[in-house]
Amino acid sequence: MAQARDGGICRVKLTFGQLTSDQARGIADASEQFGNGIIDVTNRANVQIRGVQPHNEDALIDSLLGLGLGPLTDKGDDVRNVMISPFAGADKTRVDIRPLATSILRELQTSPIYQTLSPKFCIFVDGGENIAMVTHPHDVWLSPINPGDLASDYAFGIAGVPPVDTSDLSTLGMVSANQTFKLVTAILDLFIEWNRDHPEASRLRHMLADIGKEKFVDLIKQKLAISLQAARVREWRRTSPKENGHLGIVRTPNLEHCTVGAMPSLGRLNPDMLRNLASIADRYSSAALQLTPWQSILFSGVANEHATAACDALRVLGLSTSSLEPLATMISCSGAAGCKSALASTQLDGIRLAALLAGKADIPQIHLTGCSKSCASPLAKPVTLVATSAGHYDIFLHATNGPSRFGKLLASNRTIEESADLIGAKFGSGGPLHA
Structure with a gap:
């Protein structure tokens, strides 16, 4: 609670x-x-x-x-953090990762050593589904090399997501399907061993920052006594999921x-x-x-x-x-009504903004956050409104390697009505999705 x-x-x-x-x-x-x-x-x-x-x-x-x-x-309870696609297992001709995910979830809950993990420590078991959320960073992720092959090998990584973009180099290696469970527990065991000497750390990204990718891979190889075949998956990329599917x-x-x-x-x-x-x-x-x-x-x-x-x-x-409805993709934190850190009533403001944008074509996903902590989204969205005071927001457009975590500043301290006008003018006629 x-x-x-x-x-x-x-x-x-x-x-x-x-x-x-x-x-x-x-x-x-x-x-x-x-x-x-x-x-x-x-x-x-x-x-x-x-x-x-x-x-x-x-x-x-x-x-x-x-x-x-x-x-x-x-x-x-705290460690029940295993995510899969809501469509996992729907296509019987493709890999069904639900049994593996269930085994990992059971192990997290029943093994006392894993119950010491942070409540935010999370694992993503991907099945390569056409509809999936693959932008949430996870401590550990697994993804089949070829989802159409029921015996597919699995790529894996830590402190990130399955790579979709060609510039993403997050994949650490590959294991066979029957080694996936052992791989996950080996990664968890390594982290817990390292964490004893670094009690202030809570996530695998902290371990990765400390020892580096190469050392981490070497430790996994030693623990499992197998080749991770990193060179074979260096060019592998997950198929991009269907947007809003x-x-x-x-x-x-x-x-x-x-x-x-x-x-x-x-x-x-x-x-x-x-x-x-x-x-x-x-x-x-x-x-x-x-x-x-x-x-x-x-x-x-x-x-x-x-x-x-x-x-x-x-x-x-x-x-x-x-x-096509703005509220279908808009997200928001609880706002001032539910959080002491929030500077504006983001929930009410989001409803107003959606009403003002209704009927306009090509409106991208919008995120309203009551403060710079951005609790509702770990990543920048195409448009982010960051509250500056009651009813007023700075507006950011997503930009790769932008000047802030939200992207590039479009306008400062705007009302919801002004924000709707700016967003509608920028995107309502099929304008760019990025700054």
């Missing part, structure tokens, strides 16, 4: 973002009974229940445990069914919305909801003839199903 301006935040970690419809209803009830009714979907495909007062904490935890949302062991009707290799995806405004739900989403899952899907790292929600197994009706039902609830 973390404390915030609007009360305690209960972070509910989900197994690969999955919720049954009954669990969703239970979270809605818990938020209403023990919180302030605000439910956030996070960029790790988890849930946060906000506004929890101290006298309600134990009752809330008991209710969540009763829903089957707890860890495998008492001390295993998680929205709307997503056709699958199963010709009779599809997946339907929608984005709640700024990733935020209330109890009634979540209950209604559970009912949509019961009616059109498999009585399950899939949360995503885009802070959106997917419904799989929807019969093709019901896909349009499912989309219509989601839109009635106020969710966006098309990337």
Whole structure:
């Protein structure tokens, strides 16, 4: 439980973002009974229940445990940080990484030595899916060299992401499929051994900065007694995922069914919305909801003839199903209402900005942050609004190797109305996506 301006935040970690419809209803009830009714979907495909007062904490935890949302062991909650694509396993002709990811997640929760890892320490098991979030930096990542080969070898790296760009040199080596689990535990063991002498460090990037890439690779080779074949994967790149492929009707290799995806405004739900989403899952899907790292929600197994009706039902609830809608890709932190560091009400300002930009073509993803910490996004987005005071923002455009972490400054201390005019003029007619 973390404390915030609007009360305690209960972070509910989900197994690969999955919720049954009954669990969703239970979270809605818990938020209403023990919180302030605000439910956030996070960029790790988890849930946060906000506004929890101290006298309600134990009752809330008991209710969540009763829903089957707890860890495998008492001390295993903080390390439940294994991410996969929400579409993992959907294509039976391609690699299914779910068994591997499940084994790693189980090991993290049940091995006492791994329970000492930082709550932010995270692992990405990629399956090469056409729809995936591959821009989140992870402490460890794995990705199949050839996703269409069910026995594919795996590339791996640390403190980064699978390489898509030709200039990305983050891949450290390659192992066979049957060595992937041993590789992950070997990396974790090396980090924990190093961490004993560097207790102030919490992430693999700190170890990498200390000993360097070559030394790290040598240590892995020694521990596993295998060749990592780094030269063979130096030129390998992951296929770039489909942009915004998680929205709307997503056709699958199963010709009779599809997946339907929608984005709640700024990733935020209330109890009634979540209950209604559970009912949509019961009616059109498999009585399950899939949360995503885009802070959106997917419904799989929807019969093709019901896909349009499912989309219509989601839109009635106020969710966006098309990337043409500004709120379908816009993200924001909790803002001044929920955070003492925030200088502006980013949630309300984001809704206003989206309304002003509605109907304009080619609006890129926009990120509103209440301060320079940028809690809602670890990376710069095409457009970032950084609050300077209530209702006022500096506007940045993404720029590779730009002068700030957000990119290049477009304008300073602008109101939401002024920001909408500038963004609309810059992009609304198909302008550039980068500074």
